[in-house]
Amino acid sequence: MKFSVIITLKKDVLDPQGKVVQQTLQNMGMDSLRNLRQGKYFEIEINELDEDKAKNIIEQMCEKLLVNLIIEDYKIKKL
Amino acid sequence: MNSAVIVFPGSNCDRDIASALTKLQFKNKMVWHKDTELPKSDLIVIPGGFSYGDYLRSGAIAAKSNILKEVIKSAKSGSIVLGICNGFQILIETGLLSGALLRNKNLKFISKDVNLKVVNNNNKFCSKYKKDNIISLNIAHNEGNYFTNKDHLKELEDNELIPFKYCNSKGVISNESNPNGSLNNIAGILNREKNILGMMPHPERMIDDLVSNTDGIDLFSSILN
Numbered sequence: 566m567k568f569s570v571i572i573t574l575k576k577d578v579l580d581p582q583g584k585v586v587q588q589t590l591q592n593m594g595m596d597s598l599r600n601l602r603q604g605k606y607f608e609i610e611i612n613e614l615d616e617d618k619a620k621n622i623i624e625q626m627c628e629k630l631l632v633n634l635i636i637e638d639y640k641i642k643k644l
Numbered sequence: 645m646n647s648a649v650i651v652f653p654g655s656n657c658d659r660d661i662a663s664a665l666t667k668l669q670f671k672n673k674m675v676w677h678k679d680t681e682l683p684k685s686d687l688i689v690i691p692g693g694f695s696y697g698d699y700l701r702s703g704a705i706a707a708k709s710n711i712l713k714e715v716i717k718s719a720k721s722g723s724i725v726l727g728i729c730n731g732f733q734i735l736i737e738t739g740l741l742s743g744a745l746l747r748n749k750n751l752k753f754i755s756k757d758v759n760l761k762v763v764n765n766n767n768k769f770c771s772k773y774k775k776d777n778i779i780s781l782n783i784a785h786n787e788g789n790y791f792t793n794k795d796h797l798k799e800l801e802d803n804e805l806i807p808f809k810y811c812n813s814k815g816v817i818s819n820e821s822n823p824n825g826s827l828n829n830i831a832g833i834l835n836r837e838k839n840i841l842g843m844m845p846h847p848e849r850m851i852d853d854l855v856s857n858t859d860g861i862d863l864f865s866s867i868l869n
Contacts, residue, residue: 578746579746579749581746581747581749581750582751585751630700630704633704633737635743635744635791635792636744636791
């Protein structure tokens, strides 16, 4: 079973990399750009057929290693 | 006093700290990250560098290594633990110290000497410094921008858990004297029990007038004391 995990910085955490990317895009003339935040993306395949169990395992992976819960949020999606 | 320096693939300040410790009369042993036992030591040092190439987040992979399980046990039973630079990042990732170290505000790797104020000396690491001493230590990092939540920040300030803050040469703590965007100019923090110190600046680089200054010596002699 395959899942995606998207990790983003929490709202009140400064994202200097995202800010620079945003400014660059705006300098390139992308005037409608209002806000940009940079994050991380993982694709994870696991040997588990039960979707709930599988999700649970991915959640553990997130909480124990992939995500720093103090500054980051995550979203899991089945692919 | 016995000390142990933990070495990861990618550590690059391990030899510096080992030679500083030996020079200052510690009996030091190097401990490889795959080891599962710590030698008897009064001080455990997690050195600077780029453990595991800084993959995922600085310190995140090292925090899950074999030897760190032992370091965590030992730290929880009261051993003195010092994490410098990447060592500070690793201590944060283990949860022994709270908060997070974000990318420097200006997105640059900063390598330079900075002024620090010893804002609290009531701990095992700083007793030889006078309160409000201004010292100069070297920093060399990309992720040293300390961040934590309001409650924890208050706890740090109220309980004298911040030994060092970035300041200018006159001791003024301000945005201008903050090299990396760190919250309240924090350069290092202690845990609540004050036996664990994590700091971004490198005291081990400041023990010899020939190459720098000697402002780092008092940190190690405080521990010896």
